[in-house]
Amino acid sequence: MPTVSEVIDKEYRKIIKQRYPEYSASWPIVSGYNILNGPYGNYIICIFKHTGNSGMVATSVVEFNVANTGVESISSCNIDSVRDKVRSSFHLSNMDSVVILEVDGSNLDTELQKLLEEHEFVMGVKKMKIFLSHKGADKPLVRLYKQTLEILGFDVWLDEDAMPAGTALHRGILQGFKDSCAAIFFITPNYKDEGFLETEVNYAITEKMTKGDKFSIITLVFSDDKGNIGEVPELLKTYVWKQPADDLEAIQEIVKALPVKLGDVRYR
Structure with a gap:
């Protein structure tokens, strides 16, 4: 036997x-x-x-x-x-x-x-995916984070790349969350908890409840040149959020909050 x-x-x-x-x-x-x-x-x-x-x-x-x-x-x-x-x-x-x-x-x-x-x-046949939630006006900022996270080995979900023409928005966004191990919310003064952004907050919380420690909600708060600070949506206030001093500190906060360990350091 x-x-x-x-x-x-x-x-x-x-x-x-x-x-x-x-x-x-x-x-x-x-x-x-x-x-x-x-x-x-x-x-x-x-x-x-x-x-x-x-x-x-x-x-x-x-x-x-x-x-x-x-x-x-x-x-x-x-x-x-x-x-x-x-x-x-x-x-x-x-x-x-x-x-x-x-x-x-x-x-x-x-x-x-x-x-x-x-x-x-x-084995690297699939990469950890991270969902980036943001307002369209902040796209240039978010693209820089996408590029950095990809260098670190992650597959980053960004709407302009992840949803081909003709994709139903709600369905595409929902699938993006289901495929991800984390959602990063870029809370700038432009970010308003309404429309699709409200939907993304709800989807993230649902994934957190379903996946538990296998999913992270990472909220980063930014200010603009005039000193205006982004307002964290009420539903996200129940999770830890950070206001990084600069982009480097923001990346550090993301890496620390992710539910995965980065790979062993080795020669290429």
């Missing part, structure tokens, strides 16, 4: 073979790993330590506890925070993977989907 890790391996290989066959030699788990696993309540936690050597797999049993999981019991409500805690406790790299499977295997498809989404970003 196959072990839990063998079942995960087999089913995940099928997914990668179908979607990304050209990456199979380097894709996490598929290209080789060592396994650390153990039971915790009604779940089995499997840590796949990336090795890149598919010819040999070393297996070790781990004792999971409150100290290395952060909880007394795992549930569907806290499973993602447990995953983050396990990654931290075992000092895992971005090529390592954590799968938390119910004993009956009922959440296997969900866990495999999470693995796939995580690895798509790690």
